[in-house]
Amino acid sequence: MALVNSRRHVLTASAALVLMLTAAFYALAQQTPDAKKTATAPAAGKRHTLAATLETVQWGWLDPKEPPKLTVDSGDTVSVETMMHSHDKVRPGITMDEIVALRRANPGGGPHSMTGPIYVNGAEPGDVMEIRIVRIVPKPFGINFNLPGKDFPTIGALAPEMPDGFIKFFTLDLKKRQAEFKPGITLDLKPFPGTLAVGIDPSDPSPRKGGSTDPMAPVSTLRPWKNGSNMDINELQEGATIFIPIFVKGGLVWTGDSHCRQGNGEVNLTALECSYREIALQLIVRKDMKLEWPRIETKTHWITTGFDEDLNKAMVNAVRESVDFLEQQKLVPMSRYEAYSLSSMAADCRVSQVVDVRKGVHCMIPKSIFTKKS
Numbered sequence: 001m002a003l004v005n006s007r008r009h010v011l012t013a014s015a016a017l018v019l020m021l022t023a024a025f026y027a028l029a030q031q032t033p034d035a036k037k038t039a040t041a042p043a044a045g046k047r048h049t050l051a052a053t054l055e056t057v058q059w060g061w062l063d064p065k066e067p068p069k070l071t072v073d074s075g076d077t078v079s080v081e082t083m084m085h086s087h088d089k090v091r092p093g094i095t096m097d098e099i100v101a102l103r104r105a106n107p108g109g110g111p112h113s114m115t116g117p118i119y120v121n122g123a124e125p126g127d128v129m130e131i132r133i134v135r136i137v138p139k140p141f142g143i144n145f146n147l148p149g150k151d152f153p154t155i156g157a158l159a160p161e162m163p164d165g166f167i168k169f170f171t172l173d174l175k176k177r178q179a180e181f182k183p184g185i186t187l188d189l190k191p192f193p194g195t196l197a198v199g200i201d202p203s204d205p206s207p208r209k210g211g212s213t214d215p216m217a218p219v220s221t222l223r224p225w226k227n228g229s230n231m232d233i234n235e236l237q238e239g240a241t242i243f244i245p246i247f248v249k250g251g252l253v254w255t256g257d258s259h260c261r262q263g264n265g266e267v268n269l270t271a272l273e274c275s276y277r278e279i280a281l282q283l284i285v286r287k288d289m290k291l292e293w294p295r296i297e298t299k300t301h302w303i304t305t306g307f308d309e310d311l312n313k314a315m316v317n318a319v320r321e322s323v324d325f326l327e328q329q330k331l332v333p334m335s336r337y338e339a340y341s342l343s344s345m346a347a348d349c350r351v352s353q354v355v356d357v358r359k360g361v362h363c364m365i366p367k368s369i370f371t372k373k374s
Contacts, residue, residue, distance in 0.1 A: 045075030045282075052081040052088075052115050052275075057256070059087045060109025061209055062229065063218035064199045064248050068119035071250075074285040076120075077134060082193075082258045082276045083113035084141070090273070092141055096165035099145060103152075108209065110221030110230065112195050113275075116254030120283050123251035128289040129198050131253065132241045135280040136191045138260050142170035142179060146268040157267040157354055170272065172260060179260070179272060187261055187272065192236040193279060194259045194271060195221055197229040198244050199252030206358075221257070223358040224307045228294050231305065232271070232353040233362050234262045240298045245291045253283060266353040293321050302365045305352075311359040315349060318361040322347045325365065332372050342369075 048070055050056060056069040072078060084090040086102040090111075103111060123129060145167040149159035156162065170179045177189040200219045204226070208217035224231040228244045236242060258279070262271030296303035304325055306317025326339035334342070346369050352360030 048078045052083045060106045061218040071119045077282040079278045079280045085111040112221040112257040114254040114256035117252035119250035123285045127246045128286040130284040132282040137278040140172045142274045144168045191260045194257035195230045199248035201247045244294045304363045314359045314361045318363045322363040
């Protein structure tokens with residue numbers, strides 16, 4: 001009995017330390033004086049499943065008026081199934097002519113098949129949605145392709161130099177978590193959701209569906225923004241957590257554009273595109289946080305983001321977020337100039353992608369630089 005009690009004390013102390021460290025760093029997101037608010041989520045909630053069907057998946061648009069496909073409480077975990085692009089029309093053996101036809105079949109919209117939305121009780125505009133990526137289980141089919149540069153000269157970093165379309169099919173070895181590119185080249189699978197979004201920001205400058213001037217009209221999944229969407233940040237793997245500002249009641253969470261591996265830049269337009277039997281997401285409403293742009297936490301890094309049609313401006317946005325993060329964190333207080341200096345020496349700013357109209361940069365701040373123990 002003494003041993004059991006001792007173990008309980010150790011576990012309790014460990015849990016308390018984790019909570020202290022989390023509070024120390026994510027209190028930095030506060031922009032309001034009410035720092036004593038706490039998240040509305042319990043430590044663990046109910047489990048739900050959301051299958052991917054034509055009724056639960058939207059092709060290429062985030063519509064804030066789309067009826068929720070599932071309603072959950074803060075802290076619940078949802079196992080979401082995803083489809084391949086264009087309502088699962090991208091299948092083994094598809095031709096480039098068919099891919100091009102699908103691209104043109106949804107003018108202004110993205111190719112992405114988005115499962116959702118999921119309505120989270122208690123989520124209000126101004127809150128933050130904490131999304132913990134608990135588990136990712138891919139399906140076995142994968143594909144990578146570039147569109148013909150002669151027809152799509154701006155889609156892909158080298159589109160003018162690649163006049164023809166090209167497709168590469170993959171059968172994923174899910175047991176080994178690998179894909180053979182060709183004999184002699186093997187890729188380890190590193191699955192992550194290319195697109196993970198909450199409901200649209202009414203102030204997003206993206207064009208609305210059909211040219212609508214209604215700020216609450218559907219927004220294409222092509223561009224990343226403050227609500228997340230097509231971020232293509234390859235650090236969002238199993239075990240990562242993303243914090244996204246909420247703009248509409250209920251949060252409205254979607255995911256799709258599932259990837260099984262991607263290099264930073266996603267230079268030819270696509271990653272190792274796949275779909276998931278399951279991506280398990282724990283959804284937590286954070287009323288103790290205020291954010292302008294999404295932020296990510298992994299086991300080893302804090303990650304800030306920036307998006308803009310101009311890659312230089314995307315870099316500025318991501319760096320400013322990095323400086324804000326470091327200036328506001330509580331573990332080792334520092335001035336804004338110190339935060340700028342530290343960002344220059346320690347934050348690794350990477351090009352997330354250059355193919356989504358609105359480019360992305362994410363800055364990786366290593367946790368290992370903080371040696372002070374609280």
